[in-house]
Amino acid sequence: MPLTVSAPAKLNLFLHIVGRTSNGYHQLQSIFQLVDLHDELSLSLHTQNSIEFSCSDPEIESPDNLVVKAAKALQKHCQLTVGARIHLNKKLPMGGGIGGGSSDAASALLALNHLWQCQLTIDELADIGLSLGADIPVFIRGRSAWAEGVGEQLTPVALPEKWYVIIHPKVHVSTALLFAHPELTRDTAKSTIRTDLAALGHNDFEPLVRKLHPDIDDIFNACLPIAEAKLTGSGSCIFIATDSESAANIVKAKLNQTNPELTTYIAKGLDSSPVHNQLNIQT
Ligand SMILES: C[C@@](CO)(OP(=O)(O)O)[C@H](O)COP(=O)(O)OP(=O)(O)OC[C@H]1O[C@@H](n2ccc(N)nc2=O)[C@H](O)[C@@H]1O
Numbered sequence: 044m045p046l047t048v049s050a051p052a053k054l055n056l057f058l059h060i061v062g063r064t065s066n067g068y069h070q071l072q073s074i075f076q077l078v079d080l081h082d083e084l085s086l087s088l089h090t091q092n093s094i095e096f097s098c099s100d101p102e103i104e105s106p107d108n109l110v111v112k113a114a115k116a117l118q119k120h121c122q123l124t125v126g127a128r129i130h131l132n133k134k135l136p137m138g139g140g141i142g143g144g145s146s147d148a149a150s151a152l153l154a155l156n157h158l159w160q161c162q163l164t165i166d167e168l169a170d171i172g173l174s175l176g177a178d179i180p181v182f183i184r185g186r187s188a189w190a191e192g193v194g195e196q197l198t199p200v201a202l203p204e205k206w207y208v209i210i211h212p213k214v215h216v217s218t219a220l221l222f223a224h225p226e227l228t229r230d231t232a233k234s235t236i237r238t239d240l241a242a243l244g245h246n247d248f249e250p251l252v253r254k255l256h257p258d259i260d261d262i263f264n265a266c267l268p269i270a271e272a273k274l275t276g277s278g279s280c281i282f283i284a285t286d287s288e289s290a291a292n293i294v295k296a297k298l299n300q301t302n303p304e305l306t307t308y309i310a311k312g313l314d315s316s317p318v319h320n321q322l323n324i325q326t
């Protein structure tokens with residue numbers, strides 16, 4: 044029987060860019076909110092040391108997939124002679140700033156650490172994850188968290204229970220291009236840890252994303268009379284926070300009434316990642 048684990052999505056409830064590191068990466072402050080939308084990974088042992096990867100979405104069934112990169116990184120780190128067969132059931136929208144690829148990679152690292160009996164600590168897995176992408180450590184640690192640095196300095200925070208309406212504009216936004224853009228605001232004042240920034244903070248990518256992508260700007264404008272909308276990560280997904288599932292359903296219905304073409308999801312905020320429960324990891 045293969046081992047099956049989830050890979051949850053995240054929202055950046057706010058995202059302030061507060062500076063740059065010497066290697067050009069950006070220093071952020073953000074709150075990562077895990078949510079109950081997820082991909083699914085099935086993994087089993089392979090007696091040869093190859094990583095056999097398949098995916099429900101043929102577009103990302105490639106050796107470049109972050110899942111394959113994560114598996115190979117762990118295999119190399121632990122100098123293993125065994126491999127794995129991994130299937131990814133892709134359900135999360137891609138390139139939307141909800142961290143699906145990063146979460147898939149994190150769940151692969153956590154599950155393979157278990158399957159291959161590597162016995163690496165969460166800190167060691169988070170370091171391997173960070174070498175593959177700035178968004179991976181939060182999914183390794185598996186807690187909604189206040190984030191600093193490039194997103195790897197994480198402090199778990201308790202957040203009020205929320206349901207989110209997530210809108211996925213079918214627009215591809217390049218994270219690397221936005222981070223490199225001359226008009227990006229990079230000097231937002233640093234704050235001490237404050238969970239009220241979940242509501243009061245802003246996303247420094249938002250003005251630029253709206254300027255560069257008029258279709259996304261149109262969606263923000265369509266949300267205006269309904270509720271406050273925010274961008275997650277570098278986009279393109281937009282979300283609206285509500286206090287109950289029924290309130291989320293009402294917002295979703297209103298949005299779809301004004302624009303039936305919109306792809307919308309409802310997601311509940313999570314304190315901790317389902318993959319940690321599935322693998323019985325205590326943090
Ligand atoms: C913006 C955020 C917020 O959570 O999320 P997404 O919108 O991607 O989900 C992340 O910081 C994205 O993290 P991630 O998607 O893992 O980015 P990476 O693969 O590490 O980096 C992609 C590119 O973005 C730039 N980059 C990334 C992170 C960072 N703190 N500063 C940067 O300047 C670098 O040029 C890098 O080459």
Ligand SMILES: Nc1ncnc2c1ncn2[C@@H]1O[C@H](COP(=O)(O)OP(=O)(O)O)[C@@H](O)[C@H]1O
Nearest residue numbers: 108109110137138139140141142143144145147
């Ligand atoms: N397992 C994966 N799932 C999704 N995308 C992946 C994966 N591995 C690599 N990618 C590539 O990374 C890009 C962005 O991935 P994703 O994590 O969905 O976006 P974001 O970082 O904006 O949340 C995709 O367009 C795809 O080319």
